[in-house]
Amino acid sequence: MSVLKCEKLVKTYGQHRVLQGLDLTLESGKIYGLIGRNGAGKTTLLSMMSNQNPLTGGTVTLDGEPVWENPKALHRICFARELNISAESGLSKYTVKRYLQTAATFLPHWDREMADRLIRDFDLDPKKKLGKLSKGMLSMLTITVALASKAEFTFLDEPVAGLDVVAREQFYKLLLDEYTDTGRTFVISTHIIEEAADVMEEVIILNRGKILLMENIQALTSRACHVTGLAEEVDRAVGGLDCHGTEVLGRSKAVTVLLREGEAVSKNCDVTVQPLSLQKLFVALCQEEA
Amino acid sequence: MRRFHWIKEGLVQAAVILSAAAVYTLFLFMTGDSTKSLHDYFEMATIYLVGMAVIMPAIFNIYTYTQTVPLTLSFGVTRKEVWLGLQLYRIAMLLPVMGANVLLFVLGSRVDILVSLVLTLAGGLYFSGIGGFSGALTVKLGRGTLLMIALVWIVSLALAAVLVVIPVVNKKVDILIYILPLVGTLVYTLCTCFEKKAIKALCVK
Numbered sequence: 359m360s361v362l363k364c365e366k367l368v369k370t371y372g373q374h375r376v377l378q379g380l381d382l383t384l385e386s387g388k389i390y391g392l393i394g395r396n397g398a399g400k401t402t403l404l405s406m407m408s409n410q411n412p413l414t415g416g417t418v419t420l421d422g423e424p425v426w427e428n429p430k431a432l433h434r435i436c437f438a439r440e441l442n443i444s445a446e447s448g449l450s451k452y453t454v455k456r457y458l459q460t461a462a463t464f465l466p467h468w469d470r471e472m473a474d475r476l477i478r479d480f481d482l483d484p485k486k487k488l489g490k491l492s493k494g495m496l497s498m499l500t501i502t503v504a505l506a507s508k509a510e511f512t513f514l515d516e517p518v519a520g521l522d523v524v525a526r527e528q529f530y531k532l533l534l535d536e537y538t539d540t541g542r543t544f545v546i547s548t549h550i551i552e553e554a555a556d557v558m559e560e561v562i563i564l565n566r567g568k569i570l571l572m573e574n575i576q577a578l579t580s581r582a583c584h585v586t587g588l589a590e591e592v593d594r595a596v597g598g599l600d601c602h603g604t605e606v607l608g609r610s611k612a613v614t615v616l617l618r619e620g621e622a623v624s625k626n627c628d629v630t631v632q633p634l635s636l637q638k639l640f641v642a643l644c645q646e647e648a
Numbered sequence: 649m650r651r652f653h654w655i656k657e658g659l660v661q662a663a664v665i666l667s668a669a670a671v672y673t674l675f676l677f678m679t680g681d682s683t684k685s686l687h688d689y690f691e692m693a694t695i696y697l698v699g700m701a702v703i704m705p706a707i708f709n710i711y712t713y714t715q716t717v718p719l720t721l722s723f724g725v726t727r728k729e730v731w732l733g734l735q736l737y738r739i740a741m742l743l744p745v746m747g748a749n750v751l752l753f754v755l756g757s758r759v760d761i762l763v764s765l766v767l768t769l770a771g772g773l774y775f776s777g778i779g780g781f782s783g784a785l786t787v788k789l790g791r792g793t794l795l796m797i798a799l800v801w802i803v804s805l806a807l808a809a810v811l812v813v814i815p816v817v818n819k820k821v822d823i824l825i826y827i828l829p830l831v832g833t834l835v836y837t838l839c840t841c842f843e844k845k846a847i848k849a850l851c852v853k
Contacts, residue, residue, distance in 0.1 A: 410721055410852040432724040439722065442853055448715030463653045464723035509724075 360386040360421050360434075362407065362511055362543075368415030369402050369567075376402045378567040379416070384545065386510060389537055391558035391575070392547040395644055399567045400547040401439065404513040408437035420511070433466045436509030438500045440516050443488050450489025454482055454499060458506075465507045473506035479528070493520030501529055505536055513545045518553070526550070530557050551637040561636065565644055575636060581617040582639045586610065587629035595627035603642025614642035650725070654733035657716060658740025661708045665745050668704075669697040687755070694752040697745070698771065705741055705772070706779035710797070712737065713783030718852045727847045734780065734843065742772040766825050770832035771808075777836035778804045784839075784846035804835075 362384040369377040376399045384390060394400050405411035407418050409425055409432055417424060420431040443450045449457075454477065462468040477484060480498040488496065497520050504514050518526045533544065534557055545562075548554045555561075555575055563570040571578070585596055589611040596613050599621060603614040614634060615623060623631050634642075673693040680689065712734070720730055746768045753764030782797045789796065811831060815823045 405852060408724065409726065412849055412851065427726045427728060429726050429729070432726060435724060437722070437724075439852075448711060449719065451715075460653070460719060461723055463649055464720055464725050 360510060360543075362425075362435075363419050364403075364407060364416065365419075366416040367403070367406060367413065367418065369399070369406060369411070370414045376567050377406070377414075380567065380569055382562070382569060382572070384511065384543060386543045387541045388543055388559045389533070389557055390543070390545045391551075391554050391561045392545055392564060393549070393551055393561060393640055394547075394564035398564045400564055401515050403564065404437055404515055404545065404547060405439070408432070408435050408513060410437060410439075434510040435513075436465060436504060436507035436511070437513040438504035438507070438515070438517070439513075440519060441488065441496045441500060443491075443496065450487060452488045453484065454486055454488065454491075455484035457488060457499065458484075458502070461503050461507070465503075465509070467508035469506045469508050472508075473502055476502040476505060476532070480525075494522065494525060497521050498525065501532070505532060508540070509542070511543045511545070513547070515547045516549070517546060518548060518550055526553060530554075533557055551640055552635060555636045563640060563643060570643055579634065579636055579639070582634040583615050583617065583623065584612065584632045584634045584638065585615055585623055585629050586612040586632075587627070591627045591629050595624045595629045595631075597624075599623070603645050614639060650729070651733070651736060653720075654737040655740040657712065658737040658742075659744070661704070662741045662744040665697075665700050665704045665741075666748055669693060669700055669748065672696050690752055690755040694749070697749055697752055698768070700745075705738070705745075705776050706782060706801070708741065709738070709776065709779030710783045710786055713787050717783075717787065717847065717850070721850065721852050727850070731840075731844050731847050735840070738776045738780070742776060746772055763825055766829055770828035773829075773832035773836040774804075774808060777832075777839035780843050781839035784843040787850050788846040 364380060364382040367377050367380040367382070368375070380399075380403065382403075392400050392404070402411060406413055407425065409427065413426065419425060420428075420434060423431050425431045425435065441449060452460075458473055458477070462470060462473070476498075480495075480502065482491075482495060482498055482502075488499070491499070497517060500514070501517050504512050504517065518529055521529065530553070533546075536542065537544065546554055546558065558575050560573065561575050561578060562572045585592055587595070588609055589606065592611040592613055596615055600616045600618060601613045602616065605612045616639075617623075623629070673689060673696070676692055677689055716737075717730055717734070720733070721727070725733075746765070749768040750761060750764045753768070754761055778800065782800055785796055785800065811827060812824065815821055815827070
């Protein structure tokens, strides 16, 4: 089993510290969801793990070998990011065909057949310039590169940005098909948490340059709950538990609880206990941190 | 295949420069008067091509930095490979232009072939280096670099002019054949060292 490991990762832009000594281990054969608020450091983390952004501190290794400037390791990693089609990036003049040809030149495991099929499925015109593509179409192109790269570790940054619901479903299906066929590792950074939660195996919650939580999604959602009721009843029910995102409205109170092994909300109290979605849990955790 | 990508980029841009020069020469020929000989046309085309060979690689180098370099890095290419690729790209761009320059020099001015080769190589190296340096500046400094690049170009053009004019005024033109390649190689080396550092720190956005 291959392991991509980040140790004490630090990134600063001028005075601003984006990543603060972050530790992360990614195992092969999993789909990870990377979620976090805007500016949490998601793209920075993914770009540092793929040699696209120099490290300020720490190390990134793949099976013990450093990733930085290591062609052997980089051949196994692909970071398909949101395309920056600004005038200064110069990419706007590229046609879809030329862009994919360049990808094919540099990505060593490129599956041309798959790329051609995806372009047809997404109804992308190969002769069209990138500058003329909509945000959704650019996302389709990014997805095409990510899947056709056949890289063992594939990172997708906001892959569904701008995609309509049909195209999003198409993407999730393609991703699952590819994952089932090849067992590749995918890391998907997204803000559309509920949809992506269905395809993720593990979730990584990043907040202010630190990993807030990393866990199997099923295990996490099964131990998360939302407790509501009269404030004194809620306090009695959740006493000693790991509480987050407390909301008070008059005499009522709502608390998000993350139960540890063997723990439970007290049944002798007059409170309502409801399961919690990943999105709600994320909001509770990040609101509290903010 | 990966190396050929850079060579192809250089050759495409060389083709643009040569096509522009060819069109200009044809234009001169079509609109010229009968008193001019073919030799005169070649001489005029030489001057034009030299100008193009100076300015165009500089522009192309900046363009490559903002387009090809980040793109290749985003496909998992190492910075070292990108740097080496840039050298290949420049050679591929310069060689055909230099070849055409030498040919036009010989046809037009009947200058010694070695002299014309040395002069065009020196000019190519000098301005390619400056072009690369300007490109590296754009990635190093990000926005607000236009003024800086303009300054770099004013200084480098002035330096090149001084290097040529002083021996000409002092009637020591022969010395140019030694000075110019030396300066060209030195400037190119310094600029590519700076480039190497700029690329190493480059962050793909």
